[in-house]
Each structure stands twice: as C-alpha cells, then as structure tokens.
Amino acid sequence: MTTPHQPGEPARGEEPFGSPTRPPAFVELPHQSTSPSEPSATADGVASAEAQSVAGRLATTVERLRREVWAAQAAADGRALLELAKGILIERLGFGPTEAARHLTALAERAGVPPLELAVDVINQAARDRLSEIATELVADSAALPERADARDRSSTAVRLRAAESGALAADDAQSVADSLLQHALAPLGASAVAVWAARADGSLTLAGSAGFSRAESARWCYIPPGVATVARQALTERGTQWFPSLTEADVPSIGRSEFPDGGRVAVPAGTGGRIHGVLEISWPAPLAPQPPQIVRQVEALAELCAHTLETQTPLAGPSPVGEPRALAASSELVHLAEGLHDPALVLVPHADDNGYLVDFRIDYVNGRFLDPAGRPRSAVNGALFLEAYPMAAGDSELFEQIERVYATGEPFRAQRMTLTALVEQVPLSAVADIHVSRHGSSLILIWRLENEAARLASLLQNAQRLGRIGGFEENLLTDEITWNSQLYALFGRPTYSSPVPVQELAAHAHPDDTVAIGRFLRTIVHHRRPASAAFRLQRPDGVTRHMRVVAEPVLDADKRLLAVRGAYQDISAQHWTEVALAVTRDQLAHTEQQAAERNRLALQLQHAIMPPTQAPLEIPQLQLAVRYRPAETDQLVGGDWYDAVVLPSKLVLLCVGDVAGHGIEAATSMVVLRNALRGLAVTGAGPAQLLSWLNIVAHHLTGAVTATAVCGLYDPSRRVLRWARAGHLPPVVVRGPEATPLPLVRGMLLGAVAEATYEEEEVSLEPGDTLLMYTDGLIERRDVSVEEALAQLLITARAQTPSLSHQLDRLLTYSRSDTDDDTCIVGIRVS
Numbered sequence: 001m002t003t004p005h006q007p008g009e010p011a012r013g014e015e016p017f018g019s020p021t022r023p024p025a026f027v028e029l030p031h032q033s034t035s036p037s038e039p040s041a042t043a044d045g046v047a048s049a050e051a052q053s054v055a056g057r058l059a060t061t062v063e064r065l066r067r068e069v070w071a072a073q074a075a076a077d078g079r080a081l082l083e084l085a086k087g088i089l090i091e092r093l094g095f096g097p098t099e100a101a102r103h104l105t106a107l108a109e110r111a112g113v114p115p116l117e118l119a120v121d122v123i124n125q126a127a128r129d130r131l132s133e134i135a136t137e138l139v140a141d142s143a144a145l146p147e148r149a150d151a152r153d154r155s156s157t158a159v160r161l162r163a164a165e166s167g168a169l170a171a172d173d174a175q176s177v178a179d180s181l182l183q184h185a186l187a188p189l190g191a192s193a194v195a196v197w198a199a200r201a202d203g204s205l206t207l208a209g210s211a212g213f214s215r216a217e218s219a220r221w222c223y224i225p226p227g228v229a230t231v232a233r234q235a236l237t238e239r240g241t242q243w244f245p246s247l248t249e250a251d252v253p254s255i256g257r258s259e260f261p262d263g264g265r266v267a268v269p270a271g272t273g274g275r276i277h278g279v280l281e282i283s284w285p286a287p288l289a290p291q292p293p294q295i296v297r298q299v300e301a302l303a304e305l306c307a308h309t310l311e312t313q314t315p316l317a318g319p320s321p322v323g324e325p326r327a328l329a330a331s332s333e334l335v336h337l338a339e340g341l342h343d344p345a346l347v348l349v350p351h352a353d354d355n356g357y358l359v360d361f362r363i364d365y366v367n368g369r370f371l372d373p374a375g376r377p378r379s380a381v382n383g384a385l386f387l388e389a390y391p392m393a394a395g396d397s398e399l400f401e402q403i404e405r406v407y408a409t410g411e412p413f414r415a416q417r418m419t420l421t422a423l424v425e426q427v428p429l430s431a432v433a434d435i436h437v438s439r440h441g442s443s444l445i446l447i448w449r450l451e452n453e454a455a456r457l458a459s460l461l462q463n464a465q466r467l468g469r470i471g472g473f474e475e476n477l478l479t480d481e482i483t484w485n486s487q488l489y490a491l492f493g494r495p496t497y498s499s500p501v502p503v504q505e506l507a508a509h510a511h512p513d514d515t516v517a518i519g520r521f522l523r524t525i526v527h528h529r530r531p532a533s534a535a536f537r538l539q540r541p542d543g544v545t546r547h548m549r550v551v552a553e554p555v556l557d558a559d560k561r562l563l564a565v566r567g568a569y570q571d572i573s574a575q576h577w578t579e580v581a582l583a584v585t586r587d588q589l590a591h592t593e594q595q596a597a598e599r600n601r602l603a604l605q606l607q608h609a610i611m612p613p614t615q616a617p618l619e620i621p622q623l624q625l626a627v628r629y630r631p632a633e634t635d636q637l638v639g640g641d642w643y644d645a646v647v648l649p650s651k652l653v654l655l656c657v658g659d660v661a662g663h664g665i666e667a668a669t670s671m672v673v674l675r676n677a678l679r680g681l682a683v684t685g686a687g688p689a690q691l692l693s694w695l696n697i698v699a700h701h702l703t704g705a706v707t708a709t710a711v712c713g714l715y716d717p718s719r720r721v722l723r724w725a726r727a728g729h730l731p732p733v734v735v736r737g738p739e740a741t742p743l744p745l746v747r748g749m750l751l752g753a754v755a756e757a758t759y760e761e762e763e764v765s766l767e768p769g770d771t772l773l774m775y776t777d778g779l780i781e782r783r784d785v786s787v788e789e790a791l792a793q794l795l796i797t798a799r800a801q802t803p804s805l806s807h808q809l810d811r812l813l814t815y816s817r818s819d820t821d822d823d824t825c826i827v828g829i830r831v832s
Contacts, residue, residue, distance in 0.1 A: 174198070174209035177309045181302055182211040186282055189295065192263065193283040195255050196306050197224075197232045199276060201439050203411040205232055208278065208310065213256045221255040226411070230254050232279040235267035236409050239276065241300060242267045246287045256283050264288020268303035269408075270310060274350065274358025275442075276408040277310035279303075334443055338367040341447060345370070348386060348444040350407060361386045361403060361444065371450060392421035403437055403444060412438040420448065462487075469571040475503055476564045491548070491571050493540035503552065503565055511537035511545070521550065525565055529554045535572070547576040599665050620653060622768075623717050624830040628809045630778070632663075632821050640667030640708065641776045641823035642675045646682075653717065654682045657774045657825045658710035658729070658751075670706040674699060674751070678712065688712040688725035689761040692748065696727065699752030707752040711774055720831055722772065725761040727751045730780075730791070733798055734764070735771040735808075740798040742791065771805065771830045773798060778822035779812065793817060805830045 105115055174196045182194045193212025197205045203226035210218045224230055231254040235242045244250040244265040247257055254265060264284040269276045280303040338345040347365035352358050366382045381389050386400070393399040399420070402413045415435045433448040462485075465471065471488025475481070482500040489496045492509075501509055504526075507518045514536035521534035531553040538548045552567025627643055640660025647653055656678060660671045677698045681691050691712055699706055711732060713724035724732065724743070728750030731742045746760040766772065780790040797815045802808040809826050816824070 174306070174309055176209070177306055178209035178211040181305070185298070185302055190284055191282050192260060192285040193256055195221075195232070195281040195283075196270075196310070197279040197281065198310055199236060199278050199410050201410045201441075203227065203409070205230075205236070205279065207255070210255070212283065214259065217256055217259060231265050231267045232281050235269050235279045236276060239269055239405070239408060241269070241296070243288070243291075245289070254281065260285050262287055266299055268300055270303040270307035271408060272304065272307045272311055274352075274404065274408060276410075277307050280306045334440055334445065335365050337440070338365060338445060341367060341369065343369060343447050343449045346446040348403070348446055350442065351385060358404070358407070361407075363389060364443065390420070399435065403446065406437045406439050407444055410439050412436070470568050472566075472568045473500065473503075474564060474566040477562060488569060491546070491569055492538065493542045493544060506536075506550070509539060511539060525552055525554050526562065529556065529560070529562060546571055547573040602665065620647060620717060622832050623653070623715075624805045624832060625653070626805045626809050626828050628813060628824075628826045630813055630824040632823050639663050639778075639823035640671040641778060641825045642671045643774075643825040643827050644675055644679060645827055646679060648682055650685055651717070653715040653829075654679070655713040655715060655774060655827055655829065656710060657776055657827055658708055659776045660706055660708040662706075670703045670708070673703050674708060674710070687761055688714055688723055689759040692725050692727050692751070692759045693757060696751045696757045697755070700755050703752070705752060707750055709750050713774070715829065720766045722764050722766060723761055724764070725759045727759060730775065730777060733773045733795065734766070735773065735798050736767065736769070738799055740795040742795070766831045768831050771808065771828060773812075774827040776823065776825045778818055778820065778824035779816050779826060781818050781820045781822065783819055790817070
C-alpha cells in the first residue's frame with residue numbers, strides 16, 4: 001500500500017514532470033597533489049588552485065539552482081493542470097475542492113496512472129478541443145505501431161501537449177512561450193530549436209522569442225526587413241505551413257543555419273480570426289522525413305498558442321479582438337489620416353461571425369473626397385459591410401481576397417487599373433481605378449483613384465504621337481502666337497525653350513530642292529484656304545536630315561477670314577528609306593525575272609525544236625505510230641523529258657523515252673545530248689541493252705555526270721517482236737483487247753549513276769490489234785499516292801477502246817491525274 005502523494009507534487013523516487021535530464025555542465029575538479037620529486041607549490045599556485053575550487057563550487061551551485069527552477073516550473077505546470085481537472089470535477093459532479101482532489105487521486109490509483117495524466121484525460125474529455133483531438137490521434141497511432149514509441153512516450157503525449165498549452169497561456173512574453181513549447185512539446189518530437197516571429201505592419205518580421213539557438217545567433221536575426229526571402233517569410237506570404245526537409249536543399253536563409261546547416265525546418269503562420277500575427281519556426285538538427293498528419297496538426301495547434309501571445313503582447317495586434325470597436329485614439333488617428341488624403345479613402349475594421357471567424361469588413365469611415373464608382377453618397381456607404389456595399393469585389397476583381405491578405409499578413413497591396421463594380425438596383429456599374437490597401441493596427445485603409453477619362457485620352461494621344469513620330473502645332477496668324485507640343489520639338493531637334501518655327505518660314509529649314517513643294521503647300525493653305533500636305537527634307541540644327549511630311553488646314557471665322565493654321569508634322573524617314581529599299585529590290589527582282597524568262601524561253605525553243613508536241617507519221621507497213629509531248633504547265637519548269645521514234649537502216653524501228661533529272665536549261669541541253677547520242681549509237685545495229693550501256697558511259701563522262709532514266713526498244717515489223725531494255729524507268733504497257741498490263745521488269749540501273757553498268761533485255765511478241773505504250777513519269781506521278789497506285793490508274797484508263805492510236809494518246813493526256821507539273825512524253829505503236 002503506497003502512501004498517496006499530494007496533487008501537484010512528484011511521486012517519491014520519480015523526477016518531477018518536465019524536469020530536465022541534462023548532464024551538469026561540469027564536475028568539480030579535485031586538488032592535484034604534488035609529487036615528492038616536484039618542487040613544492042608556490043603561494044601563487046596555491047591561490048590559483050583555491051580560486052579554481054571556489055569557481056567550481058559556484059558553478060555547481062548555479063547548475064543545481066537552475067535544475068531546481070526548471071523542476072519548479074514543471075511542478076507549477078502540473079499543479080495548474082491538476083487544479084483545472086479539479087475544477088471540472090467540481091462543476092460536473094458537484095464536489096467540493098477537497099472531495100474533488102481525493103476523487104482524482106482515487107481514480108488515478110485505480111487506473112494505475114499518475115494523477116497528472118488522469119487530470120489531462122479529464123481536461124481532454126471536457127474540452128473536446130483541437131489539442132484533445134491531436135492527443136487522441138497520437139496515442140492511438142502509437143498504440144497501433146508500438147515500435148514508433150515506448151510506453152512512457154505513449155502515456156505522456158497528452159500531458160506534454162497540455163503542459164505546453166498551460167505554459168504558453170501563462171507566459172508573459174513570447175520568449176517564455178518559445179521555452180515552454182520546446183521543452184514540453186517539440187523536444188520530444190526531435191526538434192532542437194524554435195523561433196517565434198512577430199509580423200509588423202510594414203511586412204517586416206521581428207524575433208519575439210527563441211529557444212535552442214545561441215545568443216549570438218538570436219541577436220543576428222532579431223529583425224528581418226520587408227521583402228527579404230526567408231523560411232518564415234515564405235510561410236507569411238503563402239499563408240500556409242511550409243515544410244523543408246533540408247535547409248541546404250531549400251537554399252533559403254534563416255536563423256540558425258550555421259548551427260544546423262542540414263537540419264529540417266517547418267514554418268507555420270500563427271494567426272487568429274483570419275489575421276496572421278506572426279510565424280512559428282521549428283528547427284531539427286538533421287534532415288526531416290515526411291511527418292504523419294497527426295504531427296502536422298500538432299505543430300499547427302502549437303502555432304495557434306503562439307498567436308494568442310502575439311495578439312496580446314505585440315503592438316500590432318491592437319487593444320481589441322476582431323469584431324469589437326477600436327480604441328478611440330486609434331480611430332482618431334486613422335480618421336485624420338484618411339481626411340488628409342486627396343483621393344477617396346475608406347477605413348475598414350474586421351467583422352467576425354458568432355464563432356469568431358472573419359467574414360467581412362465594416363466601412364468605419366469615409367473621407368470627404370469619397371467618390372463612389374456608382375455615384376452613391378457617403379451616407380449610403382458609411383457603416384455598411386464592405387461586401388454589402390460592393391458585392392462584386394469578391395468576384396472577378398479579387399479585391400476582397402487582397403484585402404483579407406493585407407489584414408492577415410500586414411503587407412500592403414497596390415494595383416493599377418483595377419475594375420471596381422458596384423450594383424445599383426441590380427445594374428452593374430463599373431469604373432477603373434488605382435487601388436492601395438494598407439494595415440494600421442487592427443484596421444485597414446482602402447484608397448482608390450478613379451481614372452480621369454480626359455487625362456487617359458490625353459495620355460493615349462501622347463503615346464500615339466510618340467509611337468507614330470507625329471508632332472502637332474497651331475499658329476495664330478493674327479497674334480503670331482505659335483503652339484508646339486513636346487514631340488514636335490524633338491522631331492525638329494530643338495530644345496523646348498527655343499522659339500517654334502513659323503510655318504511661313506519652313507522653307508528656310510528645308511532642303512533647297514524642296515522650296516517649290518513648300519511654296520505650293522503654303523499657297524494652298526493661305527491663299528486658297530484649303531487643307532494641304534507636302535513632303536520635304538528637314539535640315540535640323542544638329543546636322544541631321546530627316547524626311548518629313550506636313551499636313552495642315554486653315555481655321556476660318558464666320559466671315560471666311562483666315563485666323564490660324566493648325567496641323568501636324570510626321571517623321572517619315574523610316575518609310576522613305578523603306579520605299580527606296582523596296583524600289584531597289586523591285587528593280588533587282590525585275591532584272592532577275594527578265595533573265596530567268598529569257599533562259600526559259602531559250603530552253604523551250606531548244607526543247608520544242610528537237611521534240612515538237614507531235615511528230616509526222618512514219619510510213620511503216622502494218623504499224624501505226626504516234627507520239628505526244630506535253631510541256632510543264634509553268635514556263636519556269638523546263639524539264640528533261642525526251643522521246644524518239646525513227647526507222648533505222650536495218651528496217652528496225654527505234655522507240656525510246658527518257659527523263660533527265662532536274663529542270664532548266666541544264667536539263668534541256670543534257671536531254672539533247674542523250675537523245676542524239678542514242679540515235680547515233682542505234683545505227684551500229686546493237687541491241688537495246690548494249691545501247692543503254694553505251695548511253696550510260698555518255699551520261700557519266702560526257703554530260704557533267706547527269707543522271708537520267710530511259711526505256712529503249714527495237715521493233716521488228718516483219719516478226720512483230722519487240723526487244724527492249726530499261727534504265728530505272730517505268731515499264732512499257734501492252735494493251736490487248738480489254739486488258740492492259742505492264743511488261744515484266746528487267747534489271748537496269750539509271751543512266752549516269754556509275755561509270756559502267758550492264759542491262760538486261762527481253763523480247764515480247766505482239767499480235768495484230770495490240771498497242772504498246774512508252775511514257776515518262778509526268779503522265780502518272782502524284783504527290784499523295786504511290787507509284788503502284790498511279791500505274792494501276794493508268795492501266796484502267798488505257799483499257800478504253802478508241803477509234804485510233806492518236807485518240808488513245810490524247811485520252812491518256814486528258815485523264816492524267818498527275819500533279820507534279822512535270823513534262824510528259826508518250827510513244828505508242830499499234831500493230832495492224
């Protein structure tokens with residue numbers, strides 16, 4: 001049977017809750033006895049040893065007293081929690097103070113837990129607040145995963161949180177809050193240091209309290225100016241918790257970076273009622289792993305504890321909570337400030353709902369220069385809620401969101417040309433204004449400057465004149481008063497304090513060759529009294545000559561008398577030189593086009609002289625022969641297609657078509673060389689394969705290494721047999737009755753590709769009524785289909801029965817679907 005201890009006192013054999021387990025800073029050093037072999041200590045040495053002994057005893061005493069203070073603080077926190085639990089029992093069960101203390105002790109003995117932990121359980125059950133929820137989640141999480149914490153940690157979770165809360169609420173300043181949070185709640189989480197920052201109205205941050213950092217480091221970071229990017233600044237700007245697994249990887253400066261360079265950081269905004277009073281920044285000595293949601297919510301709850309202290313201790317918080325009237329002194333200062341402004345201004349105070357949440361701002365004062373966008377008087381707006389007076393501010397303009405942000409962070413907001421919309425009898429009326437919102441204490445000042453339409457149009461006109469390099473003038477002919485705008489002085493290269501140039505003296509400042517044009521311009525305006533314009537070269541005082549254009553009109557009175565001349569000058573130098581460059585370019589293009597046309601004309605003449613579109617019929621027994629040549633549709637694409645059909649001395653008929661690669665005069669001349677070479681080689685009596693082999697040598701060596709395709713055939717009328725060979729060309733087509741089929745391909749490389757090449761040849765027997773067609777790719781080639789598909793379409797067209805061979809070739813050209821703008825050659829024979 002153990003003797004129960006009094007509530008609030010530590011049990012025997014146990015450390016008081018929260019007492020530190022830190023080792024002593026040092027131990028007392030004993031006297032060192034001198035060796036017999038050593039000389040005896042002098043008087044100075046004895047005095048030094050005695051001084052060290054006294055200092056050691058003094059340090060030990062200081063350390064013991066510090067431990068006692070810590071223990072006393074922990075005991076005081078525990079007694080506060082016990083007294084709070086006793087008060088709950090008195091209220092809920094109707095006990096007296098003594099009976100409530102006995103009942104709490106008895107319940108603790110029965111449950112087998114210390115009275116302090118039972119007191120915290122009673123507080124959590126009665127409060128049902130955020131801390132109780134977090135403690136319940138942490139205890140449940142630790143119970144489910146016992147490897148994450150030992151039994152002592154699981155049992156003291158709620159006690160630590162309530163002790164931290166008790167210490168923070170009882171603290172007189174933010175420094176005590178920082179010490180309590182680190183000792184009770186954050187050190188068990190592995191945290192090494194904590195900083196409490198207070199947010200100022202100008203956007204700066206002040207170190208209100210810190211624990212775990214060295215004194216020198218806290219002194220260095222006592223103030224952060226506005227706009228400096230730090231860990232705490234990011235939390236204030238983003239208005240949310242910022243987690244940094246490693247401060248080195250984040251590359252953001254902050255307090256204690258030299259002491260914990262690789263440690264993790266957490267920055268949490270500390271705010272109440274929609275307003276952020278500061279930031280709670282927590283430091284870990286090592287990189288921080290991702291934390292469970294329970295820990296995240298615990299850290300955010302600790303930030304709320306800091307906010308209560310900052311709200312009451314920081315001057316920025318103001319003397320009254322959200323939603324209550326301000327102090328008269330503060331109100332008077334803001335009223336005087338608003339009245340001293342030359343723009344419309346509203347003084348806004350926060351307005352909270354019954355639960356203390358910020359929902360709107362009340363218009364507390366409207367200055368004398370107030371000008372409502374909807375034209376309403378001051379009385380219709382003063383005293384109303386901001387969203388009631390301007391409901392559209394929460395819509396597209398996002399003005400209300402910015403006002404909330406200023407109230408929460410203290411950072412002012414500025415915007416140009418923001419649209420303000422007010423609803424008057426359900427009709428939206430909009431105006432454009434420059435906006436400025438700033439926080440002063442617990443109130444805000446909203447200033448707007450409505451855009452002046454006349455000033456806006458004047459600015460627009462000035463910018464248009466600057467971009468168009470235009471300057472305006474007006475000259476009174478009765479008083480000789482001349483008015484120039486600033487842009488015109490710049491165009492004339494004259495200072496603004498110099499005298500303007502009268503329009504009648506314009507010739508003296510222009511090139512002498514432009515005197516006649518300027519005189520005609522002046523006569524039209526002054527004598528004929530009609531608008532006029534003129535182009536001239538202005539010779540400026542700085543020696544620069546600019547091309548100008550002047551446009552003016554006379555100003556007449558009711559009796560048609562000339563009063564003034566007004567107009568504008570425009571610098572057209574860039575346009576002039578652009579026109580000169582375009583004229584030179586047009587001349588060059590015309591010359592180039594003329595040369596190209598002449599070259600194409602010569603190439604066409606050469607091509608048509610050698611290969612006319614049709615050829616005179618050959619007198620060959622039992623054989624009809626016809627040819628067709630269709631040039632390209634454009635004269636700029638003179639090609640290298642060619643054909644030949646001639647009766648050789650051996651009575652054999654030479655039939656061939658070919659296509660030289662490329663276009664232009666070079667392709668046409670190469671085509672002439674190959675065609676004439678093949679005709680000359682054919683008189684030797686060689687076969688088609690041998691003729692193509694010789695023609696390959698000609699193409700490779702004697703024509704500048706051109707390449708070409710060709711198909712060559714020798715037809716024997718007596719035997720009705722065709723011997724043929726090909727050099728990379730499409731095969732001939734035989735039409736027999738209702739069928740059209742291409743001849744089987746034989747091996748043969750295109751001409752000119754290699755120095756020597758061999759070619760295969762085949763024989764095909766023709767029957768009476770058969771038609772043989774040789775053609776170039778210009779007849780069938782298309783960009784959107786393959787060669788096989790195009791050849792299949794040709795076979796369909798060739799099957800049609802026609803009265804003569806000429807009609808059949810014409811039909812092939814008519815129904816050709818080629819779209820490559822290439823030349824086309826067709827050679828056809830029909831056996832009769």
